[in-house]
Amino acid sequence: MKAVYTPLHARHEGGFELYRGQLVPTFETPDRAEFIRAALAAAGHELVQPREIPESRLLGVHDAEFVEFLRGAYARWHSEGRQGHVIPSGFPARGLRRDRRPRGISGSLGYYAFDASTPIVAGTWDAVLAAARSAMTAAAIVSEGEPAAYALCRPPGHHAARSTYGGYCYLNNAALAAQYLLDEGRRRVAVIDVDYHHGNGTQEIFWERDDVLFVSLHGDPETEYPWFLGYADERGAGRGEGHTLNLPLPAGTGWDEYQAALDTALDSIRRYAPEALVVSLGVDTFVADPISSFKLEGRHYPLIGALLADLGLPTVLVQEGGYAVAEIGSNVAGVLGAFAD
Ligand code: Q9C
Ligand code: ZN
Numbered sequence: 001m002k003a004v005y006t007p008l009h010a011r012h013e014g015g016f017e018l019y020r021g022q023l024v025p026t027f028e029t030p031d032r033a034e035f036i037r038a039a040l041a042a043a044g045h046e047l048v049q050p051r052e053i054p055e056s057r058l059l060g061v062h063d064a065e066f067v068e069f070l071r072g073a074y075a076r077w078h079s080e081g082r083q084g085h086v087i088p089s090g091f092p093a094r095g096l097r098r099d100r101r102p103r104g105i106s107g108s109l110g111y112y113a114f115d116a117s118t119p120i121v122a123g124t125w126d127a128v129l130a131a132a133r134s135a136m137t138a139a140a141i142v143s144e145g146e147p148a149a150y151a152l153c154r155p156p157g158h159h160a161a162r163s164t165y166g167g168y169c170y171l172n173n174a175a176l177a178a179q180y181l182l183d184e185g186r187r188r189v190a191v192i193d194v195d196y197h198h199g200n201g202t203q204e205i206f207w208e209r210d211d212v213l214f215v216s217l218h219g220d221p222e223t224e225y226p227w228f229l230g231y232a233d234e235r236g237a238g239r240g241e242g243h244t245l246n247l248p249l250p251a252g253t254g255w256d257e258y259q260a261a262l263d264t265a266l267d268s269i270r271r272y273a274p275e276a277l278v279v280s281l282g283v284d285t286f287v288a289d290p291i292s293s294f295k296l297e298g299r300h301y302p303l304i305g306a307l308l309a310d311l312g313l314p315t316v317l318v319q320e321g322g323y324a325v326a327e328i329g330s331n332v333a334g335v336l337g338a339f340a341d
Helices: 007-011 030-042 055-060 064-079 105-112 124-143 173-183 200-206 255-272 300-309 325-340
Strands: 002-004 016-019 022-025 046-048 148-151 189-193 212-219 244-249 276-281 315-319
Touching (some): 002 124, 055 064, 055 173, 124 148, 124 173, 173 189, 173 276, 173 315, 189 200, 200 212, 255 300
Parallel strands (some): 148 315, 212 244, 276 315
Antiparallel strands (some): 016 022
């Protein structure tokens, strides 16, 4: 299938992140995308560049002031006397005011970010915009009639909401793809999120909508990031009531339990009868992933791909997480290969 790729992703290289009390090299690295690119090229997928989709399309999903904040954050950090990478250090928890957007850069960062693991460097915005355009380009390719397309998005997107960023994510690539499909005429779109982590941003964006079904399988937030969303009792609100389905799974989950949950997810998608599918494709469910605790093996990714392809829907696959770099390419290619057959 067509795989949207651009070397602009490499402009985002976070350097270090705070992980369990230590500054460690970021898990979300440029070589992730290069390993995927190599594996997809070797498997015969056609690499195409993202289109110059107008930035106004971002506003179907994101708040305009948030977009301008992300674009300018690095320059402001330095013009306000800070050095190095842009990392927030204080957040409006219970008892603090969430309605204030402080004027200074540190307060603004605390207002828009929800964790300290998502650094902004000089090239971050270029990569973020290119990733968003890659996802929307894959959506355009499917809108124009291809049965499936893949966007090699880096940085990933599913933790980013309308006006918040975190979890290595800045703009929500999968939500932008879903919105693009709707804007081009599909009436109902399902998003299935198979990344190890709950897609809190995607859930929040579509929480009160009935034109998007959001279904997620993920590590139980009782112990797994992002901790504060992704519980089974979250089902949507207003018109969106019943259009969110969370299937949290315990650390240590292997294929049998995973497949049972995936069957439940696919049943709910069939009942919704969407006109297109977006897959938030994280492969951090892999047994050797350094920050996750499921036990899927390489041979399981073609099975996931086959089950997704069996839905028979026009499908946009969007890259999310996956940090076992040596195997990331073959795991992603395993999912995509099932669509070609
Ligand atoms: N102690 C994605 O896979 N850090 N994001 C967790 C746990 C953030 C993962 C720290 C993990 C974000 C797209
Ligand atoms: Zn993840």
